[in-house]
Amino acid sequence: MPWAQQLAATFPVSPKSIASHEMPPVLSALRTQQVKELLLRFNKGYAANRPTIQRFLNAAFALYVVVNTYRGLSARPSTSKRGKGRGKEDGKKDETGKVPRVAVDAVFYRRLSNILKIVIPGLTSKEALLLVMHSSLLVFRTVLSLYVANLDGIIVASLVRAQPKQFFLNILRWLLVAIPATWTNSWLNYIQSKLAIAYRTRLTNEVLHQYLGVGSEGPEGKVYYKLSNLDDRIVNADQMITNDIQKFSLHLAAIYSNLAKPVLDVILYNYQLSQNVGAEGLLGLTVLVQSTAALLRYMTPPFGMYTAMSAELSGSLRHTHSRLVEFAEEVAFMRGEETEKMLLEREYASVMKHESRVLNRRWWFGVIEEGIIKWLWGSFGLVLCAIPVFFKLPGISSQDLGGRTEGFVTNRRLLLSSSDAFGRIMYSYKDLSELAGYTARVSQLLDTMKDVRKGKFEKALVNSAATGENAEILQGRGEVIESEDIQFENVPIVTPNGDVLVKSLSFHVKPGQHLLIVGPNGCGKSSLFRILGGLWPVYGGVVRKPAASEFILIPQRPYLTLGTLRDQIIYPHSKAEMEARGITDADLFDVLSAVQMDNVVEREGGWDAAKEWRDALSGGDKQKIAWARLFYHNPKYAILDEATSLVPQDMEGLMMQHATRLGITLLTVSHRPSLWQWHALILQYNGTGGYVFTKLDAEKRLALQEEKQALEAKLLEVPKMTARLAELKLLAERK
Numbered sequence: 001m002p003w004a005q006q007l008a009a010t011f012p013v014s015p016k017s018i019a020s021h022e023m024p025p026v027l028s029a030l031r032t033q034q035v036k037e038l039l040l041r042f043n044k045g046y047a048a049n050r051p052t053i054q055r056f057l058n059a060a061f062a063l064y065v066v067v068n069t070y071r072g073l074s075a076r077p078s079t080s081k082r083g084k085g086r087g088k089e090d091g092k093k094d095e096t097g098k099v100p101r102v103a104v105d106a107v108f109y110r111r112l113s114n115i116l117k118i119v120i121p122g123l124t125s126k127e128a129l130l131l132v133m134h135s136s137l138l139v140f141r142t143v144l145s146l147y148v149a150n151l152d153g154i155i156v157a158s159l160v161r162a163q164p165k166q167f168f169l170n171i172l173r174w175l176l177v178a179i180p181a182t183w184t185n186s187w188l189n190y191i192q193s194k195l196a197i198a199y200r201t202r203l204t205n206e207v208l209h210q211y212l213g214v215g216s217e218g219p220e221g222k223v224y225y226k227l228s229n230l231d232d233r234i235v236n237a238d239q240m241i242t243n244d245i246q247k248f249s250l251h252l253a254a255i256y257s258n259l260a261k262p263v264l265d266v267i268l269y270n271y272q273l274s275q276n277v278g279a280e281g282l283l284g285l286t287v288l289v290q291s292t293a294a295l296l297r298y299m300t301p302p303f304g305m306y307t308a309m310s311a312e313l314s315g316s317l318r319h320t321h322s323r324l325v326e327f328a329e330e331v332a333f334m335r336g337e338e339t340e341k342m343l344l345e346r347e348y349a350s351v352m353k354h355e356s357r358v359l360n361r362r363w364w365f366g367v368i369e370e371g372i373i374k375w376l377w378g379s380f381g382l383v384l385c386a387i388p389v390f391f392k393l394p395g396i397s398s399q400d401l402g403g404r405t406e407g408f409v410t411n412r413r414l415l416l417s418s419s420d421a422f423g424r425i426m427y428s429y430k431d432l433s434e435l436a437g438y439t440a441r442v443s444q445l446l447d448t449m450k451d452v453r454k455g456k457f458e459k460a461l462v463n464s465a466a467t468g469e470n471a472e473i474l475q476g477r478g479e480v481i482e483s484e485d486i487q488f489e490n491v492p493i494v495t496p497n498g499d500v501l502v503k504s505l506s507f508h509v510k511p512g513q514h515l516l517i518v519g520p521n522g523c524g525k526s527s528l529f530r531i532l533g534g535l536w537p538v539y540g541g542v543v544r545k546p547a548a549s550e551f552i553l554i555p556q557r558p559y560l561t562l563g564t565l566r567d568q569i570i571y572p573h574s575k576a577e578m579e580a581r582g583i584t585d586a587d588l589f590d591v592l593s594a595v596q597m598d599n600v601v602e603r604e605g606g607w608d609a610a611k612e613w614r615d616a617l618s619g620g621d622k623q624k625i626a627w628a629r630l631f632y633h634n635p636k637y638a639i640l641d642e643a644t645s646l647v648p649q650d651m652e653g654l655m656m657q658h659a660t661r662l663g664i665t666l667l668t669v670s671h672r673p674s675l676w677q678w679h680a681l682i683l684q685y686n687g688t689g690g691y692v693f694t695k696l697d698a699e700k701r702l703a704l705q706e707e708k709q710a711l712e713a714k715l716l717e718v719p720k721m722t723a724r725l726a727e728l729k730l731l732a733e734r735k
């Protein structure tokens with residue numbers, strides 16, 4: 001039946017409706033005739049131009065899919081219902097919680113494009129090549145799927161027509177197609193994983209380069225220290241560098257195939273489908289699908305924010321666990337298990353609360369998603385497949401049962417693949433949100449490191465930092481000049497949270513003049529070293545000092561690296577660097593003899609013995625190893641921060657003597673009077689912002705100290721003597 005007749009049969013002009021307009025019967029018959037003719041003419045014209053209309057509809061459909069996908073994924077206004085408010089977009093923390101605002105919006109695309117420049121550095125890079133291979137395989141797989149959809153129809157048709165020869169021939173084709181199909185899938189998975197690894201490696205290398213700032217002596221370096229000490233924005237950089245970068249890379253590698261492939265699939269499958277069922281049906285289906293898709297999109301929870309929050313909370317839990325591992329001994333002696341358990345449980349409960357909230361949202365969203373994508377769209381599809389069965393399409397000849405079955409099976413398969421691809425575009429919004437979450441985390445790390453390298457810190461300041469003179473000091477910046485001597489000229493000592501410990505410090509130390517630094521706890525003795533080492537910014541005045549490589553620090557609890565016994569002495573040198581300096585193991589043995597530790601080589605199993613040295617050596621041994629390290633490096637200056645507190649006094653004297661003999665100038669913080677004799681200068685803080693810098697006459701100072709101690713001892717006797725005196729007076733009165 002031609003289309004116009006079909007239409008006329010479907011929508012006949014009702015005599016009643018004509019009657020209702022109260023037309024004369026002759027006129028109404030004339031009108032009906034005219035409408036029929038009009039429809040016939042329209043049908044003729046439509047049939048004549050149908051190939052052009054089909055081409056137009058197909059092109060419009062492809063354009064629509066691309067534009068719609070782009071619009072669906074492109075920037076949304078940041079004033080959405082969820083996560084209102086600007087200012088939280090650049091990784092800053094929410095005032096109500098810890099999580100930065102995350103959405104698939106312009107901020108996300110800006111962040112992503114910055115990271116993409118790192119992970120795909122150029123068109124000829126390995127990553128770009130992998131992407132090209134990946135794309136080619138994706139196209140190849142879609143072409144194979146189209147072939148398989150047709151083959152499926154042909155196989156079923158040969159079954160319906162009872163043609164065994166045809167059937168087995170097509171089964172053979174099916175098996176032959178399986179070879180490239182399985183090969184392609186494996187390759188796709190392989191290349192996607194390779195891409196993820198390549199992204200992760202690029203990003204990790206870049207982050208480590210900035211984080212450790214190897215080779216940068218200036219304010220650009222030591223980012224790992226500054227991130228945790230001078231800035232509050234990143235709490236667990238370790239989690240970000242290991243876990244979050246890995247997850248980001250996996251999501252980024254997957255998003256490409258989750259997005260590019262379905263877009264291509266939808267266009268190709270639908271093109272094929274439109275050839276079979278007509279582009280008009282497809283148009284109707286698209287309108288229905290799109291209106292429900294808009295509803296689905298509106299109901300999608302903010303998965304990106306959930307992902308970022310999840311990463312933040314699990315990072316915090318890990319951080320609490322690693323603190324317990326680090327301070328296990330202290331906690332064990334303090335019997336702090338109850339408190340530590342409470343802290344861990346609290347962190348764990350936060351993670352769980354968040355996870356179950358996300359789970360609940362995922363549950364109801366999953367129900368709606370499956371209901372719409374699988375079942376509602378499935379029914380639309382079945383109706384579409386039925387079009388060539390119930391309607392005769394112009395240009396398509398009528399078919400037997402086998403032909404109709406073949407058409408139905410092929411169309412159904414195409415439709416399933418197409419709706420699956422469309423579903424994946426929808427799902428990919430969820431993936432994209434999750435990628436936005438990890439992108440926010442990685443960006444937060446990169447942005448904060450960039451700020452820190454520029455000397456921009458964000459840290460909660462003490463109240464006094466905002467007022468008067470202190471605020472003025474914090475606004476300023478001092479000058480650092482390289483010099484042989486160490487000289488501070490009017491340099492304020494300011495803690496990272498803005499506490500001004502000393503307003504203006506001046507002193508001058510020449511090579512060979514050992515300086516002793518004393519004062520009450522927390523007055524800023526170690527802080528002076530942090531300024532010298534370039535860890536803390538100089539807020540004013542002028543600091544003259546040699547390059548940081550001319551200093552070695554020995555703290556009270558020296559750092560022991562992972563590696564061999566030799567590595568402990570030569571740290572941070574490698575064995576190759578040691579040999580390049582012409583130093584042998586025998587020389588190292590001499591160095592150890594100077595601190596009376598030569599027996600350790602045999603005791604611990606030789607120079608190449610590797611173990612957790614933090615546990616293998618006692619506190620005093622660790623200090624001696626650190627002194628051996630000092631002698632090996634033989635720098636211009638050594639900073640000793642309670643560096644002899646755990647070694648006997650005679651050993652301390654030997655070490656000081658050896659250092660002096662090597663020409664190392666010592667800057668010492670110590671409460672031990674036995675060390676005074678080695679120092680020529682003293683910097684004495686009074687604990688309230690004042691200080692005295694003067695020559696140190698150890699003998700005179702010791703004599704004064706002894707006199708002071710004697711007087712203090714006598715003063716302790718006074719209460720006893722007063723009591724006795726009162727007793728004696730009482731006795732005398734009675735007699």
Ligand SMILES: Nc1ncnc2c1ncn2[C@@H]1O[C@H](COP(=O)(O)OP(=O)(O)OP(=O)(O)O)[C@@H](O)[C@H]1O
Binds near residue numbers: 230497519523524528
């Ligand atoms: N990373 C940091 N962030 C904020 N404040 C800090 C930081 N490091 C040290 N401070 C603060 O700076 C002040 C001085 O610390 P510093 O370590 O210089 O004291 P100190 O004189 O060496 O004391 P002690 O003899 O007890 O070691 C202290 O109040 C301390 O809390």
